[in-house]
Amino acid sequence: MSMLEVAGLGHAYGGVDAVSDVSFVVEPGELVCIVGPSGCGKSTLLRCIAGLLPPTRGTVSLHGDRVVGVPSDLAVVFQDYSRSLLPWRTVAGNVEFPLRDRGLSTVERRSRVEEALSWVGLSEAAGKHPFELSGGMQQRVSIARALAYRPALMLMDEPFASVDAQTRADLEDLVLTVRASAGMTVLLVTHDIDESVYLADRVLVLSQSPATVVETLKVDLSSPRDQITTRGTDTFVRLRTEIARQIRR
Amino acid sequence: MPFVRKLAGLVGFLLLWEAAGRLGLVDARVLPPPSEVLVRFGLLFTDRGFVAGAVSTVLSWAIALLCATVLGVGVGLLLGSVPALRLITMPVIEFLRPLPSVALIPLAIALLGTQAQTKIVLGVFAATWPILLNTSYALGEVDPRLLETVRCFRVSRWRRLVGVTLPSIGPFVLTGVRISASIALIAIVGTEFLAGGSIGLGQYAFVQGTSGGRMDVVLAATVFAGLFGCLVNAGFLAVQRRWVSWGSVASSSGEVAA
Known part of the structure; x- marks a missing residue:
């Protein structure tokens, strides 16, 4: 199905x-x-x-x-990370927040938070607040929150x-790696x-x-794909040209 | 160094005041110099009448502010979340809010007598508005994207309120309470002033001023009220900085009722 x-x-x-x-x-x-x-x-x-x-x-x-x-x-990751994180909660607190309504024990919640933060490489920042992080790190927190929720489908x-x-x-690259480790189905919207x-x-x-x-x-x-070599392959160039032509039409 | 500079301003002001009295520019019986007032201020605490009055005023203030906070936040949340109700009640609120509570003192005394309940009721009346308006306006300012995000995660209605909405409006509400703290004090001391036979700072100052002509005592009591107001304000600012530092932007723009 x-x-x-x-x-x-x-x-x-x-x-x-x-x-x-x-x-x-x-x-x-x-x-x-x-x-x-x-x-x-x-x-x-x-x-x-x-x-x-x-x-x-x-x-x-x-x-x-x-x-x-x-x-x-289902979990959603939005573009404006700064508006979708709770500023008064720590990184770990933000990731954990939606898990409380999923009927998980404290131990389970904690292990999911730790796992998700390690996937996105933010284990060290667990106790920080979003405003102490760069934009990219804040978006990692949003992604970790979606991953910890373990949705069948992640929308981005x-x-x-x-x-x-x-x-x-x-x-x-992070999305490609965590998607492989978490076995996630992803639907991502982009203009790029x-x-x-x-x-x-x-x-x-x-x-x-x-x-x-x-x-x-x-x-x-x-x-696995690579930012430099993959983007240089003939297949990549053929596909992007094809898409660009379709969009211009 | 800004602390030293602030202090320099205060010292300069006191020196000018002292000089005005000593040089005979003002009648020292009407405006006693600060040196006398400060000595009197120290002696106030041995005066049972003053201590009873101060305790009564501070207690009434605390009760009034607490009631105003509960009432203001409760009604503010209700009006902020039910637009139809807000539309109906706004004209009434806009009429009642600018009424100077001091002007209502004679009516309140006639209705409720001269006991503590009168000044508490007037204190609550005056202090509720900033909290109520800040709360209901702040509800409209909660980021819709934030609410949408937690809704996507199927966070329960109750946790959306307690975990997202209330912390979001926290800085605005706290600003409202801080403004209300001084408003409540004004209303309470003012009521005490006009309510004969009551206990409180206002009545103490009134009696000392009119029957004893003791302006040094009146001013010393005024200094006490002023210091109390300053400390309360500083306390609220400290709480705001400590607990809602992430909302510093929101709180500075949150003084809608100021």
Whole structure:
């Protein structure tokens, strides 16, 4: 059974379509990137999948169950990390916060927090507060929080759009590593074509608003990927050119 | 060094005041020099009438501020989260809030008598508004992205309130309480002043001033009230810095009712 199935999804704001007719599936363990031009309705699509916004048309199903409201097996990492962390809680406190409603014991919660922080390389910063960390580190905390939650599906909305280029490359590699160690299914939305090819097993290309899927590309790049060599391969260049052409169309 | 500079200003002010008295620029019986006032200030604590008055005032103030905080935060949360209710009650609040509580003293005395309950009620009336308004406005300022994030993690409604909303509005509420602390003191001492036969700093100063003509005692009691207000304010600022340092931006912009 597919992890996520989106069928005929559409959303309109006051009669104006933002997303017109989107259908796709995400298989368990896959990393799928959705790429599209700015303002094409990517975020609206993601909010519909997360159950934050009721779709006007169509359905979203998470491992077979129709999504109504926020599903229990899903975590979201947003672009603006500084606004999605609790400033009065420590790094460990932030990661632990959503776990309390999952019926876990104190010991289990603590071990999950430690594990997630070690995955993102922030074990040393567990006792610090978000404002003491750099932007990239804050986004790592958001990722750790999502990982500790152990969702079936992790949604990421432009997660690296607010950090500098070097941090961005580090965080991209981080996602690839933790995804392998945690066995996570990831759906990542980005406007960056190179990023989508670098990260994804499959790239969905969206059209201008109102969004529809114009192309699905399988990314047959070998793993593990490398920021320098992977980006220089013929396959990489062919794929990014293809996507750029689709988006310009 | 800013502490020394602040102190220099205070010392200069006291010297000018002292000189004005000594040089005969003002009548020393009306405005006794600070040297006399400070000596009198030390002696105040041996005066049973003053100590009883001070205890009564401080206690009433504490009770009034506590009640105002509970009332202000409670009603503020309610109005902040139910827009329809807020819309209906705002005109009433906007009418009541600017009423100077001192102007209500005769009405309150006529209704409630001259005992402590009168000054406490007036203190609560005056002190509730800044807390109430800061609370209800702060609710609108809670970052929607933060609430959305915790909603994505299916954090329960109760923990969203206790773990996210309340800490978010904390700095604003604390600022409201700090403003209210001095407002409550003004309302209480003012009521004591006008309520004959009551116990309190205001009544003590009134009696000393009108029947004894003891302006040195009146000023010494005033210095006590002033020092108390200063210490309370400094205490709240310290609490704000210690516990809600992450909200320093929010608290400086949080003085909507100031």
